[in-house]
Amino acid sequence: MNENRVGDGNPVILYVYDVKFIEEIPGYVCPEEFWGAFESDAPDLQLHDFATEQDRNWETSTGPKSSGSFEFVEAAPEESEGYSIKISYSLHDWVDIIYNYRDNNSPAEHRDWTNHWGLKFDVYTERAFQPFNVQVNDSGNELWIATAGAEKGWTEVIVAFRDFYKFPHWQPPDAVHTGNFDIENVIALDFKPSGEGTSAQFKVHNVRLTNDREARRAPVPEYVAVNVTGSFDEVVTEQINEGIFGINAALWDGDLLLPETVEYVKAVNHHVLRYPGGLRADDDNWKEVLAAQDWMVDTDQFLEFCRATNTEAMITVNFGSGTVEDAADWVRHHNVENDDNVRYWEVGNELYGDWHPFQTTAEDYGKRTREFIIAMKEVDPTIKVTFVGVLDGEWNRIVLEHVKDVADGINVHHYPQTTGEENDAGLLSSPQTLDDIIPSVRRQLAEWGEPGREYEIWLTEWNSVDFEPGPQTLSIVNGLFVADYLGMLAKHNIEQASYWDIHNDITDQGGDYGYLSRTGAPDGCNVPRPSYWAFKMASHSLGRGSLLNSGTESDYVTSYLTYDNGKKSLMLVNKYPQTRADVTINIPGFEGRGTKQVLTAESGQPGPEKGNFRVRQGTELALPPYSITTITLD
Known part of the structure; x- marks a missing residue:
């Protein structure tokens, strides 16, 4: 029985024979090809409205350094009504908010996701952006994950099934590893907050299966008006x-x-x-x-x-x-x-x-x-x-x-x-x-x-x-x-x-x-x-001087005003991906001639574009999408 056992501390020798290149992996389904060709006219199917006792049998799992909880609240987007699950967390390793369809004896139609293209739900957050992941235990209990997130207020989110990938850090011991996202008999759904070191809350409403390819979005504006204010009399940091x-x-x-x-x-x-x-x-x-x-x-x-x-x-x-x-x-x-x-x-x-x-x-x-x-x-x-x-x-x-x-x-x-x-x-x-x-x-x-x-x-x-x-x-x-x-x-x-x-x-x-x-x-x-x-x-x-109080009314444009040995400087970061920020600078004492630098995706290897610039009260300045702008006065 033990004639092939290798003694402790001895090397193991493996022989590899008949290595071949193959055109296809047996049984493997390319997600991009499959979902790119996928067609279905099945209507949205609601999975969770959080209204019934059975639909409230969610569970919490956390790492040793994190905490997480949930409750059910009356909250919904303006055009809707009903309940949401409110997730609270402090994240330092992991937090999972899980619904197990198998353990809750969910109906077959709630576990068979093969007639739909993705998951759709509404998320509310008071943060500028709430990142999270959606995790699924598929039919073989393999763990799959996709990245998602929501902007401030209510946001409709669609997570396409083609965006799920096999979770690399851990798999259940009983998982059947096929390498395919098998969703004909899904076992569990999991919302996982993201962002190490963060503590926050967000709400999830009306989780459903969908064949919609795009979530409802407000039109992306070409520009937004942003007022930049500040004061050299209000010190945030005396000496950086x-x-x-x-x-x-x-x-x-x-x-x-x-x-x-x-x-x-x-x-x-x-x-x-x-x-x-x-x-x-x-x-x-x-x-x-x-x-x-x-x-x-x-x-x-x-x-x-x-x-x-x-x-x-x-x-x-x-x-x-x-x-x-x-x-x-x-x-x-x-x-x-x-x-x-x-x-x-x-x-x-x-x-x-x-x-x-x-x-x-x-x-x-x-x-x-x-x-x-x-x-x-x-x-x-x-x-x-x-x-x-x-x-x-x-x-x-x-x-x-x-x-x-x-x-x-x-x-x-x-x-x-x-x-x-x-x-x-x-x-x-x-x-x-x-x-x-x-x-x-x-x-x-x-x-x-x-x-x-x-x-x-x-x-x-x-x-x-x-x-x-x-x-x-x-x-x-x-x-x-x-x-x-x-x-x-x-x-x-x-x-x-x-x-x-x-x-x-x-x-x-x-x-x-x-x-x-x-x-x-x-x-x-x-x-x-x-x-x-x-x-x-x-x-x-x-x-290396003083950081002064400054700000904008936008979560997507940040400002940093400094005074260093006679030098006055303002750094503006436009985090809008497609929207120009037309800023008006209203900072008493921040006036004069100086230099402006602007870094965008198009700047390339030469670095930021540089030029002379004059600032007066009410000076207007266009910040390109995804850009950093610095103004330093002589």
């Missing part, structure tokens, strides 16, 4: 922390030391560069990399790069495979043996995550990190050292029990979208979620930290999506997100923030985190992406 304009640099970036990279990075006016980059920080030994003198960027080369770009270094020491002694030696190398004066240090990177090869518990991390910090500060008491935290959760409380009297702050990461679930409107609404996220982190430090001790907040990684970025990262949408996010960071004025990153790689999904392209990219090396130009524009417009 220069640390918020940081970025990540990686030891595996073979293009980092190129002269063109130096010039591009220097031109942005960053303040801090974080090294050695992501999960590799807990894998590579800095001494071995320094001794190897190979293609990797060692710690001394990184410091040279910092000097060449007029930036300071932030270093993440190796918690995963490293030792306390290695970390202390790293501080000694730069701050005692050499006069590098590296002030900013972190202990490890994302050790809480199941994607991390050295994942550990909060208890273990807290105990060991205390040892790291004490040893590092014995070498140089002037350095600042932060611990790995999460946006919200018990991890922070447990770690702080061990390090609250020795740590200088917390470092957290924020990627508002989950891979495969990118949504342009959802991403563009995410910078404003910092209004909830940053105060929440501050409350946790105040509640669980040492009384009277001031802790810094370092947001040492941020970008649009957590893994496997898609084409959105290369688009103007990511650029708008970057500029708006930096404006919000200036508002909340945490001590450090580091964008991810200078260079990365084109993924199989067609995206790239890097704001500059790397060697091997289709467009060549060191080609600036829209995110680069947006970062540079925001860095120079926001400056």
